[in-house]
Amino acid sequence: MTTPAIDVRSVSKHFAGVRALTGVCLDLRPGEVHALVGENGAGKSTLIKLVTGVYRPDGGEVRYLGEPVAFAHPRDAQAAGISTIYQEVNLVPMRSVAGNLYLGREPTNRLGLIDFRRMRRDARTILAGYGITVDVRRRLGELGLGVQQMIAVARALSTDARVVVMDEPTSSLEPREVDLLLDVVALLRRRQVAVLYVTHKLDEVFRICDRVTVLRDGRLVHTGPVAGTTRLRLVATMLGRDTDQIRRHGTTTFSDPAVSDQRGRTTGIPEATGTPVLRADGLTRRPVLDGVSLDVHAGEVVGLAGLLGSGRTETAKAVFGADRLDAGAISVDGARARRWNPAAAIRGGIGMVPEDRKAEGIIGDLSVRDNIVLAALPRLTTAGFVSRRRQDEIVDTFVRRLRVKVSSPGQRVRELSGGNQQKVLLARMLCLSPRVLILDEPTRGIDVGAKAEIQSLISELAALGLGVLLISSELEEVVEGAGRVLVLRDGAVVGMLRGDDVSEDHIMRVIAQASGDGRPPRAPAAPRGGL
Amino acid sequence: MADTLAARRARPDILGFLQAGGVYLAIAVLLAFNLAFTPHFATAANLRLQLVQVAPVAIVAIGMALVVASEGIDLSVGSTMAISAAVLPLYLGYGVWPAVAIALLAGAAVGAVNGSLVAFARMQPIIATLGTLVACRGLALVLADGRLTEMFDPVLGALGNDAVLGVPISVLLVLVVTGAAAVAVHRAAFGRRLLAVGGNHAAAALAGLPVKRTLVTVYVVSGVLAATAGVLSTARQGASDPSFVGLLIELSAITAVVVGGTPLSGGRVRIVGTLMGALLMQLITATVIQHDLPDSAARMLQAGIIIAAVYVQRGRSRA
Numbered sequence: 133m134t135t136p137a138i139d140v141r142s143v144s145k146h147f148a149g150v151r152a153l154t155g156v157c158l159d160l161r162p163g164e165v166h167a168l169v170g171e172n173g174a175g176k177s178t179l180i181k182l183v184t185g186v187y188r189p190d191g192g193e194v195r196y197l198g199e200p201v202a203f204a205h206p207r208d209a210q211a212a213g214i215s216t217i218y219q220e221v222n223l224v225p226m227r228s229v230a231g232n233l234y235l236g237r238e239p240t241n242r243l244g245l246i247d248f249r250r251m252r253r254d255a256r257t258i259l260a261g262y263g264i265t266v267d268v269r270r271r272l273g274e275l276g277l278g279v280q281q282m283i284a285v286a287r288a289l290s291t292d293a294r295v296v297v298m299d300e301p302t303s304s305l306e307p308r309e310v311d312l313l314l315d316v317v318a319l320l321r322r323r324q325v326a327v328l329y330v331t332h333k334l335d336e337v338f339r340i341c342d343r344v345t346v347l348r349d350g351r352l353v354h355t356g357p358v359a360g361t362t363r364l365r366l367v368a369t370m371l372g373r374d375t376d377q378i379r380r381h382g383t384t385t386f387s388d389p390a391v392s393d394q395r396g397r398t399t400g401i402p403e404a405t406g407t408p409v410l411r412a413d414g415l416t417r418r419p420v421l422d423g424v425s426l427d428v429h430a431g432e433v434v435g436l437a438g439l440l441g442s443g444r445t446e447t448a449k450a451v452f453g454a455d456r457l458d459a460g461a462i463s464v465d466g467a468r469a470r471r472w473n474p475a476a477a478i479r480g481g482i483g484m485v486p487e488d489r490k491a492e493g494i495i496g497d498l499s500v501r502d503n504i505v506l507a508a509l510p511r512l513t514t515a516g517f518v519s520r521r522r523q524d525e526i527v528d529t530f531v532r533r534l535r536v537k538v539s540s541p542g543q544r545v546r547e548l549s550g551g552n553q554q555k556v557l558l559a560r561m562l563c564l565s566p567r568v569l570i571l572d573e574p575t576r577g578i579d580v581g582a583k584a585e586i587q588s589l590i591s592e593l594a595a596l597g598l599g600v601l602l603i604s605s606e607l608e609e610v611v612e613g614a615g616r617v618l619v620l621r622d623g624a625v626v627g628m629l630r631g632d633d634v635s636e637d638h639i640m641r642v643i644a645q646a647s648g649d650g651r652p653p654r655a656p657a658a659p660r661g662g663l
Numbered sequence: 664m665a666d667t668l669a670a671r672r673a674r675p676d677i678l679g680f681l682q683a684g685g686v687y688l689a690i691a692v693l694l695a696f697n698l699a700f701t702p703h704f705a706t707a708a709n710l711r712l713q714l715v716q717v718a719p720v721a722i723v724a725i726g727m728a729l730v731v732a733s734e735g736i737d738l739s740v741g742s743t744m745a746i747s748a749a750v751l752p753l754y755l756g757y758g759v760w761p762a763v764a765i766a767l768l769a770g771a772a773v774g775a776v777n778g779s780l781v782a783f784a785r786m787q788p789i790i791a792t793l794g795t796l797v798a799c800r801g802l803a804l805v806l807a808d809g810r811l812t813e814m815f816d817p818v819l820g821a822l823g824n825d826a827v828l829g830v831p832i833s834v835l836l837v838l839v840v841t842g843a844a845a846v847a848v849h850r851a852a853f854g855r856r857l858l859a860v861g862g863n864h865a866a867a868a869l870a871g872l873p874v875k876r877t878l879v880t881v882y883v884v885s886g887v888l889a890a891t892a893g894v895l896s897t898a899r900q901g902a903s904d905p906s907f908v909g910l911l912i913e914l915s916a917i918t919a920v921v922v923g924g925t926p927l928s929g930g931r932v933r934i935v936g937t938l939m940g941a942l943l944m945q946l947i948t949a950t951v952i953q954h955d956l957p958d959s960a961a962r963m964l965q966a967g968i969i970i971a972a973v974y975v976q977r978g979r980s981r982a
Contacts, residue, residue: 454869475871484869492869495862497930506859507870513852560870 135198137162137295137326138183138214143192145178152178153350155192160295163324165317167331167341167358171370171440171605174347176330180297183328184216185209197294214295215288223284225273230255232272233287258290259283262316278309285316289325296320297328302336303441306419314340332441333622334363334644348372363644367439371607373636386591386613407466409599410482410568415450415460422623423460424450428568428599433590435614436603437639443623444603445487448572451601452484453477478507483561487572487603489550493557496546500538501527503545504559511564530559535585551582558586568599575609587613607636619643681975682924686939689968693946701953711831715899717945718833719744719892721938723912724919725844726885728937731920732848733878734861734929735781735788737885740916742799743773744893744909749806751894752814752903759818767890773799774886778879796913803905812903823898833895837938840888845934857881862930918944918965922972943968 138160145153153175160166170176181187182194185203193200196212203209206216223232230252231238239254241247255268264282272280281301288296298317302310317340320327329341337344337358344361346354346369354361354369408427415424424447428434438444449455451462453472462469464480477484486492495503505512505523512519512526527541534555538548545556554574561569571590575583590613594600604610610617617634619627619642627642629635681688697704723740730737747766754762773795780791825832848854856877859867868874889909897903923940924933944965951961 452869473871474869475873478871486866486869492863492865495859495866495930497862498858502855502859506855506867506872509852509855509872516851516853518850518852518855 134162136160136195137197138328139195139198140179140183141193141195143179143182143189143194145182145187145190151350153182153189156347156350156352158328158345158352158355160326160328162294162326163321164342165321165327165329165340167329167337167344168347169331169337169344169366169370170347173349174370175350176347177299178350179347180216180299180328180330183209183295184214184297210291213291213293214297215291215293216297216299217281217284217288217301218299223272223280223287225271225280227272228269229259229266229272229275229283230268232283233258233268233290235287237291258286262286262319263312276306276309278305278312281305281309281313282316285313285320289320289323293325295326295328297330299330300332300441301329302331302333310336332439334366334439335622337366338363346370364640367640367644370439371640373607373640386587386609408463409465410451410601411463411466412447412451413461413463415447416458417446417450417455418458420446420623421450421457421460424620424623424625426451426601426618426625428601430567430599431594431597432616433594433600433602433614435610435617435634436601436620437607437610437617437643438620439643440605442620442643444605444620445572446623447620448484448487448570448601448603452482452570454484478564478566481565481567482570483507483564483566483568484570485554485557485561485572485574487576489553489557489577494545494553496544498545499542500531500536500545500548500556501541503556504530504541504563507560508563526563527559530563534559534562534589549579549582551578551586554578554582554586558589562593566598568601569593570601570603572603573605574602575604575606607639611636611639678975685972685975686923686936686943690939690943690946693943693950697946697950697953701950704953707829711826711834713945713949714834714837715831717941718831718837719896719909720912720915720919720945721837721941722840722888722892722895723909724916724923724937724941725840725934726888727913727916728920728923728925728932728934729844729848729857729881730788730885731917731925731927732857732861732929732932733881734864735878735881736792736917736927737777737882737889738789738792738913739773739777739795739799740885740889740892741909741912742796742803743770743886743889744896744912745803745905746770746773746799746806747890747893748897748903748908749803749905751819751897752812753806755814755816755819759816759822763894766894767887770886770888770890770893771883772886773889774883775879777886778882781882782875782878800905807903807905809906811906814897814901814903819898820901823895823901833899836891836895840891841934841938848932848934853877853880858930858932861932915941915944918969921976922968924972924976926976 136159138158140156140158142155142157143153144151144155156175156179158179168176168179178187182189185206185208188202195201196214224235227235233255234251238246239250252268259266259268262282264279266275266279272283301313305313314336317327317329331337341358343356344358344366345352346366348370408429411427413425415421421443424443426434436444436447446455450457450460453462453474453476462472464482469476469480495506501523504527508526509518512522531538531541536552536555536559538552545553548556574586574590587609590600590602602610602614611634614634616628616630617639618625619629619639621643626645629638629642703709727737727740746769750766750769751762754765777792777795780786781788822832827835848857856872859870859872860874860877864874893908896908919940920937921927921940922943923936923938925931925937947964947968948961951958951964
């Protein structure tokens with residue numbers, strides 16, 4: 133057997149006491165494309181950074197071409213022949229294509245000045261080798277992201293890379309651009325380069341990769357040839373579920389009667405209860421959403437499942453009007469909304485609790501009180517002044533009802549635990565008396581107690597007539613909390629399960645199905661200019 | 664053991680106290696020093712002079728504090744003063760009050776441009792207002808034909824130099840502006856929106872708050888306050904001097920804001936603190952001048968205080 137290009141030997145890494153990786157092994161052979169998959173927090177990024185010299189392991193070792201290495205800096209790894217292609221193109225958009233290819237190593241003439249003619253000629257030759265014909269004098273930023281990504285790859289390779297690490301290289305590409313990129317990956321394999329391919333997209337794993345390694349919670353849970361596994365097995369491994377024994381009821385605290393009642397209703401009467409409160413048609417935001425349609429009726433919990441990167445959060449934001457859309461319409465009570473943004477959504481009785489609590493939810497410097505009444509401000513304001521009495525009533529009511537643990541309503545929300553912050557965000561929306569609530573990962577990263585409280589609250593509210601769009605990466609939560617589940621893949625709804633069909637097993641099967649009937653048709657990668 | 668625990672607990676308290684009250688402490692120390700060692704310091708004439716001198720900076724600084732609370736900055740305040748100074752004599756023929764109104768409108772217009780660049784064109788505030796800083800000084804010089812214009816209007820003169828019940832009008836104006844800003848920030852819905860937008864832009868937008876309107880408003884307020892300061896300076900000098908009025912005042916205003924305990928990271932603001940920050944800087948300059956120390960000493964002292972203020976906030980935000 134040939135020496136692996138990269139041999140990661142049971143490395144461990146922790147940050148501030150939190151273990152990011154525990155005893156992970158990975159060998160990367162020349163001429164193979166090795167997929168690295170796993171859900172959020174699985175440790176993919178940490179592993180990449182250990183390989184590319186950003187971090188050094190706390191335990192274990194990384195061998196490169198058979199020799200133990202300890203790169204002090206990503207630059208050293210790059211000089212040794214390990215190139216990294218990041219998700220976001222890491223080049224200079226204001227410079228020409230040729231200038232980017234030769235950035236930092238421009239050919240010079242006898243006077244020590246840059247030999248632009250040679251640089252351009254060589255750049256054209258290199259790019260032609262990948263089937264790209266662009267005017268190498270054009271600014272990189274004017275080209276499509278796909279072409280930019282290719283140029284990043286070409287640059288990585290023209291530095292004689294033996295190992296190329298690609299971190300979700302297709303996440304911002306159009307399908308045609310993806311084809312082009314995958315062709316280049318195939319070319320790398322022919323040239324005996326070792327490729328570590330990090331992705332969330334199962335299609336790509338099965339299209340281009342030879343072997344696959346699955347990480348979960350910082351541990352290696354599977355490594356083996358792609359040919360020897362199935363999509364379903366892979367999904368189950370990533371999510372930590374045993375396909376054979378999936379429990380129908382686990383550890384969540386959604387109230388059973390509410391859910392089974394809903395299931396009965398939804399299976400009994402196919403189109404739940406007349407006009408949905410909220411309806412979305414063909415929401416499209418390229419390249420992350422591709423015609424998502426859904427509806428939510430009063431008193432119904434609709435689950436939204438899918439792997440990371442399938443468009444769950446994007447759907448939530450699109451429905452709430454937080455992102456500009458390329459196409460699609462929202463209707464409330466059957467009437468199509470004209471101007472749709474978060475303010476309009478709130479006025480229409482739609483609320484959302486965002487996925488990223490810190491970045492998009494709480495305002496850390498403000499008090500619990502100010503955070504709770506934030507969205508209700510327009511309703512509490514008369515002639516520019518906030519009614520303190522009504523504000524305090526609302527805050528009192530919800531702090532008590534949701535059992536938010538605070539020293540006083542004036543306490544800064546920054547000082548609360550994650551679970552209590554989440555309750556504050558729920559209170560912010562609930563005090564608007566919404567009719568539909570979009571909950572994006574409502575229990576992520578919070579303690580078990582708060583999690584249970586929030587789950588039973590969701591059931592309780594639904595029983596009172598609130599419609600809920602429940603998004604969760606935990607299948608168990610979706611299965612047990614929702615009466616109906618939509619499954620997303622690559623920004624499109626690929627299945628809807630209702631009634632007894634709602635099970636973890638079933639959702640995983642839908643996620644694992646190939647788009648269409650197997651491999652997507654490959655578009656011929658014709659040489660072409662910028663997009 | 665008990666000692667170290669107590670010390671550990673005391674540390675953030677000291678920082679907290681310095682952040683909240685450091686500026687008051689510094690003012691008290693300087694006042695005490697001056698009362699003890701500076702001849703003629705505690706005379707009504709001197710105190711009045713100091714307050715009148717600081718009035719334009721204080722007014723501009725209050726506007727700056729609001730912009731900083733929105734996670735922005737307004738470098739164009741000095742040039743906005745120049746525009747209002749340049750506009751004033753052009754319309755004096757219609758009467759003092761119409762001329763003043765037009766000068767303030769001009770300030771609002773500059774603010775609207777700044778606000779639009781930040782809110783709609785999504786430019787970084789420091790760059791957007793750097794642009795208007797350059798453009799408006801130029802525009803002011805064009806409007807004034809590059810000249811200093813003397814004005815002999817009795818009402819305007821009174822505005823700059825008269826007093827009501829012994830308090831100069833400009834000082835009264837500072838008090839009114841500070842009070843109004845404090846109410847707007849701490850009592851009115853506007854302040855909630857402002858601090859929410861400055862504290863977490865994305866969260867404010869997702870809560871359905873009018874983020875863009877709030878940003879435009881805050882720059883318009885800053886523009887109007889700068890124009891007010893321009894009118895005051897012009898009235899006091901009895902001359903419109905668009906080349907020099909408000910020159911580098913943005914730096915004094917930012918200093919007052921920071922020294923007053925408002926972090927540049929947005930989402931928090933101290934209105935009265937800002938006023939105190941302006942007073943402190945004035946007091947430092949006065950102290951140094953009256954003790955015949957070189958002006959450079961005042962600058963270095965001010966620099967030291969700015970760095971100390973920022974250091975105190977840094978320690979606080981980490982704790």
